[in-house]
Amino acid sequence: MPKIETSRVRAPRADARRNRDHILGIAEQYFSEHGVAGSLDAIAKQAGVGAGTLYRHFPNREALLAALLIARDDALVSRRDDLRNRSENAADALAGWLDAVSEWAGAFDGLPEPLRAATTTSPSPLAVTCQGFITTTDEFLQAAQNEGSARGEVRARDLFLAALATSWVRGAAMADDASAAALAALTRNGWEL
Amino acid sequence: MPKIETSRVRAPRADARRNRDHILGIAEQYFSEHGVAGSLDAIAKQAGVGAGTLYRHFPNREALLAALLIARDDALVSRRDDLRNRSENAADALAGWLDAVSEWAGAFDGLPEPLRAATTTSPSPLAVTCQGFITTTDEFLQAAQNEGSARGEVRARDLFLAALATSWVRGAAMADDASAAALAALTRNGWEL
DNA sequence: GGCAATATGGAGACACTCTCCGTCTTGTCC
DNA sequence: GGACAAGACGGAGAGTGTCTCCATATTGCC
Structure with missing residues (x-):
């Protein structure tokens, strides 16, 4: 009998969690300075991650805002x-x-x-x-x-x-x-x- | 004695006035359908004029809206x-x-x-x-x-x-x-x- | 008809969003 | 501790939009 499916989703990897939190911090600051229309790529760059990383965590502006x-x-x-x-x-x-x-x-x-x-x-x-x-x-x-x-x-x-x-x-x-x-x-x- | 400077600005040329009016008509329709955030280049294209023509008449979205x-x-x-x-x-x-x-x-x-x-x-x-x-x-x-x-x-x-x-x-x-x-x-x- | 003043179009510089995928990390199992 | 698969990463690049520049074309006036 295989392992019982307790939680469908695995806990996120440590680096993923770290990046997510860091992006969130930078975004908070960036939106405070530039308003919610500020550039998402700029946030990624400032956070030192690639654009893909930002968009994987937050598929669009609204998702980032919601978080x-x-x-x-x-x-x-x-x-x-x-x-x-x-x-x-x-x-x-x-x-x-x-x-x-x-x-x-x-x-x-x-x-x-x-x-x-x-x-x-x-x-x-x-x-x-x-x-x-x-x-x-x-x-x-x-x-x-x-x-x-x-x-x-x-x-x-x-x-x-x-x-x-x-x-x-x-x-x-x-x-x-x-x-x-x-x-x-x-x-x-x-x-x- | 040179001509007295009655009006500093010349009347616009006929083609200019024609284009301006036409752009305005298209813009009215386009904004009605797509909202004020609609693409200005798209309006120019639909009006059959170059982007430069649109921007010369209306330097930005606000100017067009105001007109x-x-x-x-x-x-x-x-x-x-x-x-x-x-x-x-x-x-x-x-x-x-x-x-x-x-x-x-x-x-x-x-x-x-x-x-x-x-x-x-x-x-x-x-x-x-x-x-x-x-x-x-x-x-x-x-x-x-x-x-x-x-x-x-x-x-x-x-x-x-x-x-x-x-x-x-x-x-x-x-x-x-x-x-x-x-x-x-x-x-x-x-x-x- | 000819000439200066005006107007035109559209290529292209620049900015932004978002996707794709080859490469690198992590966690797990032995 | 090593190896392997799942998961995460970055950044090039496609797509879309704004706006500028200037060689070329059109107008209006003499």
Whole structure:
């Protein structure tokens, strides 16, 4: 009797893991400086690996972005827990959460666009992350609605997109911070009762 | 005494004007089908001119876009006049105007992005168009504020960006129409008193 | 008709994405 | 520790796009 097939996939080789992590580190820095549209080949070169290596680990820009964001998820998740525990009321919690989302989406210049695309055209490595945050948004929203502080017709998905839009308006290098703040305020007035 | 320098620039040659118009027509169609990120060389080829000809008339994508939008300005301007004349109250007029702007920004897939960029980083051929519409937005907004139906702290620029954002959320091929409508409603709740 | 001013086309320099495959590493089994 | 297969590597190069340059062609005016 042959070895039982416990795990279909073998653990990745040590050099592969090393390279993957290293690329991720360089990409984080590179996207921070050049925005999400920066050259992938440049990232490979800067990481000291061939283009093929980069593309094997991350078949396209979205996959790389998704891997990068997973590392940042923790921050947003712990922010969520903070808001759950420490908020005086559900409306403030929801507002705080949306602020956090919009800040998260501003991690790299140009990030809101692929995130928006991922929420509408599902099969994207970014979609899972987005979907998770939409679910969280829904929790906060429902709490606020039960509390009577949020309009009933508002949907979580729309609030998530509004937070993305806020970040989008800010544009490159925090170009229009005032307008982003104004949009956030507008949004809150929009859903709050 | 030499000829007085009345107009510094000569009128363009007939062939130049013909080519320019023709390129514009093809570009309109091409961008409608492929979005604003479509290939410029492809437009040149389809128009039956060399790449150089296209780039001489329109040094970059933004210039071409700006020329294209000027042709569409009329529609928005006449919509503005309609709203001025036919609206029952200033709040409805402002809401109608913002809807019109957001529809205008959805003329081509991907158009909201360059428009947004043009409102923040000034030296862009699109900036004049945007600035004009922001001014119009301000007129409608001030009327609504005087009427007591719009919050005082809201700025015209922010509403214009909100309309752009609404269009942006809709994304390619009207992918998320419901969310765009929701965002528009959210925005109205946001500024209205 | 002839001449200067203008406009044209398309080859080609350069940048970017992504694939393919000959070569090199790793881990495993003896 | 050696050997062998699975797995990973790099970088050349195909494909696509932007934009420039300039020898050649077209216009409009005298």
